[in-house]
């Protein structure tokens with residue numbers, strides 16, 4: 063059986079966890095957390111970062127920092143993971159769902175302006191598969207209408223828009239280290255604070271509404287409760303694991319890209335014959351090889367493909383029920399039809415892509431796909 067995903071251990075995870083345990087301090091914001099923070103500010107130039115226990119948590123922190131109030135509107139693509147919308151719903155926001163492009167699952171930026179009202183507070187672009195949304199257009203809209211931009215960069219580590227790292231362009235950026243992502247810590251995430259206005263408050267929200275982080279740096283002589291917040295910071299055990307992954311980011315990315323291209327070489331010719339659709343990486347974006355997916359012509363066709371692969375020992379999966387049609391939100395949605403989002407819901411299929419996958423496996427998978435269509 064070729065699984066859909068398999069978490070990759072780079073080698074030093076256990077060693078660093080042991081070090082953290084042995085140091086006698088395994089709660090959050092210790093040496094390994096600091097090491098991870100330094101990695102992100104050094105390698106990607108983020109102004110300030112905070113590790114979180116998930117991308118969902120980072121999005122929740124962003125929603126608090128954005129001061130989202132009941133009744134505020136937030137523009138979110140419908141074709142995304144639940145958390146992109148959920149974090150804002152918890153603050154009382156009304157979600158205005160946006161459609162994707164016909165040619166790519168990313169947010170159709172040219173149709174965002176018509177969704178902006180006096181109540182709109184923020185736009186949440188999701189970089190699907192680590193491929194950048196058109197950030198210049200989004201930031202221009204945000205400027206014109208005084209909106210905040212919070213990038214859901216859960217899948218977008220080490221991915222760029224016009225040479226700028228994703229997650230560093232909006233006011234805030236959120237990453238995930240869930241075991242299905244490129245860099246993992248089981249559950250885990252990161253908030254990038256790109257607008258200095260939010261830096262001090264972010265640290266307080268991170269530490270249960272207290273100014274403990276300032277206290278530990280010796281900047282104040284006692285700490286206490288000063289704001290809202292939660293326990294958003296991960297333990298040192300998680301940070302230690304993440305540290306080992308980050309040390310190997312270049313190696314992980316190189317292997318994933320090699321696998322991605324192995325798929326692409328074999329599947330492009332079949333897409334050219336019209337059997338299914340593949341998406342292109344826009345010229346302003348890079349490819350971080352987060353996922354390889356294809357878009358079938360119909361729901362039935364996709365079911366046939368997933369079944370054919372499964373019957374031959376390969377686990378491929380579909381992705382995302384349109385959020386505007388979810389049980390939770392369908393009655394709150396304004397009724398607009400989001401046809402592209404719905405089409406990806408019905409037709410998109412993700413193929414196995416993980417570090418330990420071999421080119422031979424890809425040969426097998428692509429052979430099965432060819433067999434079905436030819």
Ligand SMILES: *Cc1c(COP(=O)(O)O)cnc(C)c1O
Nearest residue numbers: 116117118143145216238239240
């Ligand atoms: C994985 C993912 C999330 C959630 O990340 P967690 O770390 O599991 O909370 C949010 N948004 C997108 C687009 C994702 O792919």
